[in-house]
Amino acid sequence: xxxxxxxxxxxxxxxxxxxxxxxxxxxxxxxxxxxxxxxxxxxxxxxxxxxxxxxxxxxxxxxxxxxxxxxxxxxxxxxxxxxxxxxxxxxxxxxxxxxxxxxxxxxxxxxxxxxxxxxxxxxxxxxxxxxxxxxxxxxxxxxxxxxxxxxxxxxxxxxxxxxxxxxxxxxxxxxxxxxxxxxxxxxxxxxxxxxxxxxxxxxxxxxxxxxxxxxxxxxxxxxxxxxxxxxxxxxxxxxxxxxxxxxxxxxxxxxxxxxxxxxxxxxxxxxxxxxxxxxxxxxxxxxxxxxxxxxxxxxxxxxxxxxxxxxxxxxxxxxxxxxxxxxxxxxxxxxxxxxxxxxxxxxxxxxxxxxxxxxxxxxxxxxxxxxxxxxxxxxxxxxxxxxxxxxxxxxxxxxxxxxxxxxxxxxxxxxxxxxxxxxxxxxxxxxxxxxxxxxxxxxxxxxxxxxxxxxxxxxxxxxxx
Ligand SMILES: [Zn+2]
Numbered sequence: 001x002x003x004x005x006x007x008x009x010x011x012x013x014x015x016x017x018x019x020x021x022x023x024x025x026x027x028x029x030x031x032x033x034x035x036x037x038x039x040x041x042x043x044x045x046x047x048x049x050x051x052x053x054x055x056x057x058x059x060x061x062x063x064x065x066x067x068x069x070x071x072x073x074x075x076x077x078x079x080x081x082x083x084x085x086x087x088x089x090x091x092x093x094x095x096x097x098x099x100x101x102x103x104x105x106x107x108x109x110x111x112x113x114x115x116x117x118x119x120x121x122x123x124x125x126x127x128x129x130x131x132x133x134x135x136x137x138x139x140x141x142x143x144x145x146x147x148x149x150x151x152x153x154x155x156x157x158x159x160x161x162x163x164x165x166x167x168x169x170x171x172x173x174x175x176x177x178x179x180x181x182x183x184x185x186x187x188x189x190x191x192x193x194x195x196x197x198x199x200x201x202x203x204x205x206x207x208x209x210x211x212x213x214x215x216x217x218x219x220x221x222x223x224x225x226x227x228x229x230x231x232x233x234x235x236x237x238x239x240x241x242x243x244x245x246x247x248x249x250x251x252x253x254x255x256x257x258x259x260x261x262x263x264x265x266x267x268x269x270x271x272x273x274x275x276x277x278x279x280x281x282x283x284x285x286x287x288x289x290x291x292x293x294x295x296x297x298x299x300x301x302x303x304x305x306x307x308x309x310x311x312x313x314x315x316x317x318x319x320x321x322x323x324x325x326x327x328x329x330x331x332x333x334x335x336x337x338x339x340x341x342x343x344x345x346x347x348x349x350x351x352x353x354x355x356x357x358x359x360x361x362x363x364x365x366x367x368x369x370x371x372x373x374x375x376x377x378x379x380x381x382x383x384x385x386x387x388x389x390x391x392x393x394x395x396x397x398x399x400x401x402x403x404x405x406x407x408x409x410x411x412x413x414x415x416x417x418x419x420x421x422x423x424x425x426x427x428x429x430x431x432x433x434x435x436x437x438x439x440x441x442x443x444x445x446x447x448x449x450x451x452x453x454x455x456x457x458x459x460x461x462x463x464x465x
Contacts, residue, residue, distance in 0.1 A: 035153075036073075036403045037064055038285065042392050046431060048441035054431040061395050061427050062407065070407060076152045077406040081417055083144060088363045094136050095356035103132070105341035108349035118189070119182045125348035126181045130174055141166070154261050154404060165259070168221050180206055181351075189346040196326035200319045207314055211307065215269040215277075219254070225277060228253040233283065237295050244387055246299055252277040257284075263400055265294050267301040270311075276302065285400065289393030293384055297394075300383025306376050313372055321361050328357040366416070373419040381421060381429055389440065391430035398426040 045060035098104045111124035149155035188195040241248040256279035263282040407423035
């Protein structure tokens with residue numbers, strides 16, 4: 001269900017924005033070829049001692065990852081850099097084809113023959129556009145989402161169910177995108193000069209509504225979320241939630257293993273629909289310490305109001321995108337409008353041009369979007385460490401996530417491509433936290449009189465030194 005629309009249409013852009021706050025992922029399910037090790041014993045260098053050194057502890061954790069696993073996950077992740085480029089170029093080519101071959105104008109003509117009623121006309125155009133572009137993009141989608149995911153041992157679906165999910169996604173796009181297209185084209189026709197600011201407002205409202213309904217109406221189309229009721233897992237989590245003022249009565253579990261081996265958890269929705277969800281891969285493979293560390297991170301998103309901050313940030317991005325669209329459309333239509341048989345901004349035939357301009361915008365601001373998200377992820381990491389007090393569980397989660405993320409990128413690479421801190425930086429942050437709160441672990445070690453396999457159980461109170 002990863003959205004990888006090469007055509008960054010307004011719609012796809014919005015969907016991209018709407019993606020739920022991501023979280024940790026690692027994966028799992030035996031027997032995945034690229035499984036990272038589950039570190040049962042904390043490495044010697046990371047054991048509490050008067051000589052504890054955060055860098056040495058970080059290196060000791062990283063040293064547990066076999067070289068061939070690192071090579072494999074690096075190849076997977078770095079391949080993703082190129083996919084960003086190919087997706088973009090492929091989308092540009094398709095948009096230019098639809099415009100220059102005047103297929104877009106023909107789809108407009110056809111929709112006008114069906115009806116003169118403008119909203120229906122817009123929907124009929126959208127239907128043709130969506131189906132045609134989905135078919136044209138299909139070779140790339142099937143490679144990226146199916147064959148490549150299988151090649152790296154990350155996918156669990158056979159082709160039939162995968163295709164079923166694609167069709168469901170198409171239906172969701174048809175309905176939500178259709179509604180958005182009808183409203184946006186209505187706005188453009190009604191206010192030919194100030195449409196871009198009004199369209200921004202409509203799009204922001206759309207994003208908010210989609211975020212609100214996603215956990216309750218969209219997610220269940222693909223998976224079956226249910227309330228998690230294993231007291232061994234839920235009790236420490238709810239205890240941690242209460243200690244942090246989170247009014248959570250339930251934690252949700254989702255059957256992500258239907259599609260993927262990746263471990264993950266997330267916070268989605270807002271207001272009444274806000275919920276924390278753990279996927280079944282995480283529950284099966286994660287140690288209790290690791291699950292608590294991940295939950296602390298998720299609670300960080302919640303307590304730090306990341307969803308609301310995201311909405312504000314996205315609102316700014318959307319306004320900028322529409323201002324740029326307003327200028328870009330005016331310029332392009334003046335030059336090529338006649339050749340493409342597009343009558344104006346309110347003509348549905350303009351849609352491929354809109355998608356083309358949004359694709360360029362989305363491509364250029366990729367590092368900005370990644371940096372926004374990565375900054376929030378870092379904040380959630382810090383919150384999670386303070387809350388769960390599980391630096392070793394956190395390090396283990398970072399290693400599991402390394403199954404599909406490069407562990408040790410260069411700083412510029414991380415800035416451009418990473419929407420989470422890199423594995424190395426996450427482990428280092430955990431070990432630095434451990435070094436600065438070493439007293440907690442030394443006492444634990446003395447009272448248990450032995451080696452530490454795990455940090456103290458989570459409780460709410462954070463020892464602030
Ligand atoms: Zn997160």
